[in-house]
Amino acid sequence: MEDYEEEFVRNLKAAQAVYCSVRDEFYAWKGRHIAELSSRIFPSEAATGSDVAAGARFRIPTAAFDPPPNASGQTEAEPCIYTWEYDADGRITAPGERIPLVVLEPDQFIAHPPYQFCTPASRNLTARMIDNAQAPFVPYPEESAFPHKRYLASFDGFQWENDQRDPDDEVIQYETVRRLHVERGFPAETIDDIMRDHSSFRRLRLSNESGLLWDVSQRDPLKVIWGDGRLASSKPHLPPHFAQEFPTSNDIFIQINSGLTKFCPNLNCIMHCCQIHITHDWSLYTPALTPKEPHLTSAEFFEQPGATCGDNCFRLIDPDDMEDQDMSIDNLDFLQSALKLDPDMLPCDLAVICKLPCRHVFFHRRDLVDDREVFPPAPVIETKKKRKGKRPQRLSLYRKADTKKRRPFSRQDFHLPPCSHPGPCSQVLMGCQCFKANSLCERNCRCPPTCPRRWTGCNSTCARSPTCGRKCRCRMAGRECDPELCTACDARDTHVHFPDIIRRSTRCENMEIQRSEFKCFHIKRSTWGLGAFAAEPISTGDVIGEYVGELLDGADQILGHRDTIQKYSGLNYCFGITDRTTVDAQWLGNPTRFLNDSKPHRPNCGADGVHTANGEPRLIIRALKPIKEGNELTLDYGKVYWAAHV
Ligand SMILES: [Zn+2]
Numbered sequence: 221m222e223d224y225e226e227e228f229v230r231n232l233k234a235a236q237a238v239y240c241s242v243r244d245e246f247y248a249w250k251g252r253h254i255a256e257l258s259s260r261i262f263p264s265e266a267a268t269g270s271d272v273a274a275g276a277r278f279r280i281p282t283a284a285f286d287p288p289p290n291a292s293g294q295t296e297a298e299p300c301i302y303t304w305e306y307d308a309d310g311r312i313t314a315p316g317e318r319i320p321l322v323v324l325e326p327d328q329f330i331a332h333p334p335y336q337f338c339t340p341a342s343r344n345l346t347a348r349m350i351d352n353a354q355a356p357f358v359p360y361p362e363e364s365a366f367p368h369k370r371y372l373a374s375f376d377g378f379q380w381e382n383d384q385r386d387p388d389d390e391v392i393q394y395e396t397v398r399r400l401h402v403e404r405g406f407p408a409e410t411i412d413d414i415m416r417d418h419s420s421f422r423r424l425r426l427s428n429e430s431g432l433l434w435d436v437s438q439r440d441p442l443k444v445i446w447g448d449g450r451l452a453s454s455k456p457h458l459p460p461h462f463a464q465e466f467p468t469s470n471d472i473f474i475q476i477n478s479g480l481t482k483f484c485p486n487l488n489c490i491m492h493c494c495q496i497h498i499t500h501d502w503s504l505y506t507p508a509l510t511p512k513e514p515h516l517t518s519a520e521f522f523e524q525p526g527a528t529c530g531d532n533c534f535r536l537i538d539p540d541d542m543e544d545q546d547m548s549i550d551n552l553d554f555l556q557s558a559l560k561l562d563p564d565m566l567p568c569d570l571a572v573i574c575k576l577p578c579r580h581v582f583f584h585r586r587d588l589v590d591d592r593e594v595f596p597p598a599p600v601i602e603t604k605k606k607r608k609g610k611r612p613q614r615l616s617l618y619r620k621a622d623t624k625k626r627r628p629f630s631r632q633d634f635h636l637p638p639c640s641h642p643g644p645c646s647q648v649l650m651g652c653q654c655f656k657a658n659s660l661c662e663r664n665c666r667c668p669p670t671c672p673r674r675w676t677g678c679n680s681t682c683a684r685s686p687t688c689g690r691k692c693r694c695r696m697a698g699r700e701c702d703p704e705l706c707t708a709c710d711a712r713d714t715h716v717h718f719p720d721i722i723r724r725s726t727r728c729e730n731m732e733i734q735r736s737e738f739k740c741f742h743i744k745r746s747t748w749g750l751g752a753f754a755a756e757p758i759s760t761g762d763v764i765g766e767y768v769g770e771l772l773d774g775a776d777q778i779l780g781h782r783d784t785i786q787k788y789s790g791l792n793y794c795f796g797i798t799d800r801t802t803v804d805a806q807w808l809g810n811p812t813r814f815l816n817d818s819k820p821h822r823p824n825c826g827a828d829g830v831h832t833a834n835g836e837p838r839l840i841i842r843a844l845k846p847i848k849e850g851n852e853l854t855l856d857y858g859k860v861y862w863a864a865h866v
Pocket residue numbers: 484485486489490494495496497498
């Protein structure tokens with residue numbers, strides 16, 4: 221023990237010495253480097269290296285309106301500016317070009333009506349759950365009428381108070397690690413161990429995508445010339461994958477999990493970290509896989525249906541006579557992690573994944589999964605006793621409380637995390653959130669595709685009338701058709717893309733959002749600031765567009781700081797789309813946010829309910845009557861303004 225402590229102290233002292241010399245070398249280089257840069261740009265104003273290190277500031281050269289120093293001393297009769305050119309040594313190349321100015325009288329302009337900054341977006345974006353945690357900026361800083369105190373009181377702190385990592389320190393830390401390992405032979409564990417007590421020192425790797433080495437790998441290296449006059453890039457590097465532990469290349473379970481938790485399975489996404497379903501709080505929205513329990517003993521594999529996979533199939537050998545099958549540690553690790561994904565997979569299938577003969581797979585599975593630890597098949601617990609002769613209860617399409625309003629049963633609460641639990645999604649005991657909220661399971665739920673809570677599409681209603689009209693099961697449930705599930709109506713539009721192969725005269729009409737079949741309109745000045753005007757003739761029922769913005773969860777996100785700004789500006793872009801979900805197009809949106817309130821009350825457009833499309837609630841705006849080209853598009857804000865009805 222004493223040896224360890226002595227060694228630790230010795231290593232610590234060595235590391236501290238390396239760190240200090242790296243730090244001194246870095247700041248000496250930085251001072252010289254900045255002085256050199258500044259002397260090139262402002263030769264007469266050049267600060268010395270020591271001034272820079274002491275924090276001296278550069279002065280901006282005299283105003284551009286002054287003639288260059290080598291011009292004649294005459295004052296100009298008319299206003300003009302000069303361009304100054306420098307050579308590589310920072311000397312002004314004379315003469316600079318003189319550009320006369322044209323003075324325009326300001327009253328020739330009509331000020332543009334005030335408008336708000338808004339990021340253009342074609343799709344919704346989920347607002348951070350911790351929307352109220354930190355104020356990113358102070359709005360209306362020069363307007364004393366804005367209630368700054370009330371606005372800031374809705375936050376717990378300021379975003380600029382966060383500890384930002386010093387980029388200089390990152391370079392110093394990295395060089396320290398490089399020298400400790402390459403020049404002194406310190407292993408990664410020792411370096412991490414020594415630095416653990418230093419709060420300012422980052423761990424080498426915290427995860428696959430964090431830690432000092434990851435951060436450094438994400439930037440272009442700074443070309444620091446160190447004390448020995450050499451660039452770090454010209455010296456020996458840290459080995460690739462230095463300090464990398466996870467995922468090990470053999471652990472398929474960890475590899476799949478690390479990808480899966482950040483991958484959006486919704487069909488219009490199929491991407492990494494999508495900003496709608498995964499986004500900032502991804503750990504909430506994409507549960508990790510849990511290792512599955514084995515339910516089959518080794519002997520039971522011989523009773524499984526199916527044929528042998530070949531002459532060497534494990535089924536053709538007596539398990540008791542099976543010889544020891546050698547397997548490398550790497551292959552064994554891989555098999556072990558694959559068994560966590562599906563311990564009951566037939567060895568013949570598992571063999572394909574592991575690239576091994578199935579005899580070997582069977583033999584080692586028998587070793588790895590103890591028959592005494594195999595779980596009996598999960599009992600099927602019935603929540604309600606089925607009465608004889610009565611059809612089993614089907615999942616209701618409508619929420620009980622809303623039956624009168626015929627509000628579709630769908631995933632009303634978009635912010636509800638997907639479920640991930642053992643057993644079926646039919647009991648509260650199992651911890652199924654979807655069951656508890658009487659909601660459908662969506663694509664990122666971890667239940668099997670056969671889960672009865674999953675949407676099955678409209679093939680049952682639309683096989684005969686494949687245009688998905690009023691009777692379409694999807695439409696009735698307030699969902700757009702699903703390109704994968706709804707095959708009777710060909711929601712995927714294969715016949716449109718491959719007309720020579722698939723001939724079809726009908727087309728699914730319940731796909732307007734996903735196909736973005738929107739009408740064209742212009743944004744122009746109207747009686748009320750800016751407004752939207754039809755750019756083509758529009759008929760009744762045509763989709764004008766999707767109302768896009770930030771998806772907010774519940775009242776918490778709507779009240780608070782957003783509310784303060786809305787009240788002050790008099791502008792409210794919130795559309796309440798379900799009990800809990802609101803779309804706010806204040807800072808993010810598309811041109812549909814310019815549709816004005818109809819005054820007098822004769823709106824020609826209206827919001828057309830909520831459509832679940834691609835696993836998210838979406839709001840479409842439709843024409844209520846025929847609209848001529850050039851006419852303004854208007855809505856009825858009375859029904860639209862969410863805040864006014866709270
Ligand atoms: Zn997505």
